[in-house]
Amino acid sequence: MRVHVVSDVHGSHEALARAGEGADALVCLGDLVLFLDYADHSRGIFADLFGAGNASRYVELRTARRFEEAHELSARLWAGIDRGAAVEEAVRRQYAELFAAFPTPTYATYGNVDVPRLWPEFARPGTTVLDGQTVELGGLRFGFVGGGLRTPMRTPYEVSDEEYAAKVEALGEVDVLCSHIPPALPELTYDVVARRFERGSTALLEAIRATRPKYALFGHVHQPLERRMRVGTTECVNVGHFRATGTPWVLEF
Template identity: 45%
Template sequence: MRLSFVSDIHGNIEGLARVAERVEHLIVLGDLLDYVDYHDPAGGILGTLFGAEKVRHFTALRTRGDFTGLRTFNRGLWESIADPAGTLAEVVSGRYREVLAAVGPDTLLTLGNVDVASVWTEVAGDTLPYLDGQVVEIGGRRLGFVAGGASSRPAGPRPPEDQVWQPLVRPAAEYRASIDAVFADGPVDVLCTHIPPDIAALRYDVVPARLEMPGPGLVEAIDRWTPRLSVFGHVHQPLARRLRRGRTECVNVGHFQRYPRAFEIDLD
């Protein structure tokens, strides 16, 4: 029995459909959406709504590390349209319907930090609910899922610039609670997350030259419960794609948008 893992689809739904057609068991680790397509400024949600020139400016601010300017610019974009929340929900709903059609109801799927959980639930919750804090058994092996990203920001009202686009990024305590739920009944064989454990070589993206968001509590869970495999995505060009921590093999399954192939393992 073969499991095929993909992550960071970022709008490459045609590639996802091709993989889904040929695999035995497909497992999607999130970031279905592409808020900004840095390779094609006219693509992604911002490019679709506001055009390539706005995206180029957005990218320039991010590249310079001007995050204050980036938030101001982003807020201004959304304030320039009459119904930002409704417009965004319509675009995201359309893309999620395409994803659902591509993968079908038998896929195991969790969401990433870019995804909008409320819209996925509205579109696909009855057919393919996303997995978070849950364990699924396949071929006698237990797979545990933790969704989304985690923030160091304390729980509370979101700042104004975040109130239109509401990705699945939770306070660390909520993220840890999902990990605890996965292991509530004991070990799992495969720990499935979107973001990596807090190990520098797995977090470091060599292109922007920075450490990306880790999953708080993942390293501690790996050390305590020693799953055979920890799989994740999020870091598009990692310094290390895989390494071993004790008994656990930690694997970045790849940046599917640019390299549309699955990471595969045989359960036998």
């Protein structure tokens, strides 16, 4: 069986439509929405609303970890605008294109910038959404854990450590552990371009050590120090920043 795996799609619906070519199934590990493009400041919801110049300044502040200043800039820009309505309208437009691009079958979970309550509106037959749940593909048990952990970034789908750990525990033993964020290892959580550690999950790491899945697949860190490493017998793989590469990671078994 051949499974293609993508993560961090961030609005790339045209590449997503090709991602399942030659595969028996597509697995998507989230972050469909493009809110702010760190590579091209003219792209994304923030730039559409406030212009590339403000997007560049916002990226600069966040990259420098000057989060309070970033929040102040954001608050000034949003003053007088119904933020929830404006963002939801933009997200709906992106989801309409992205979910239409999913091949059949697709198995997907949420990223930290996704809005889970909107997914049932756009997921078509052939797209299965899983979070804290498992599915069997080609005789292997795949477990899915969506979202991220709470950070100063305040992205839409961040949950507490306890809630995240409960979702990991609900999976039990799996052959392929699929998540948006990586296990909490410095080699897998450090972004060499942003020059910061992203939050990884200790619950994922503990599950890997305890249950020893064949693979742990994830994304979230766009330019990791290590894209692939072993934890015991488990192959831990960052499947890549799909928006940048347009190429899925391939799992054959």
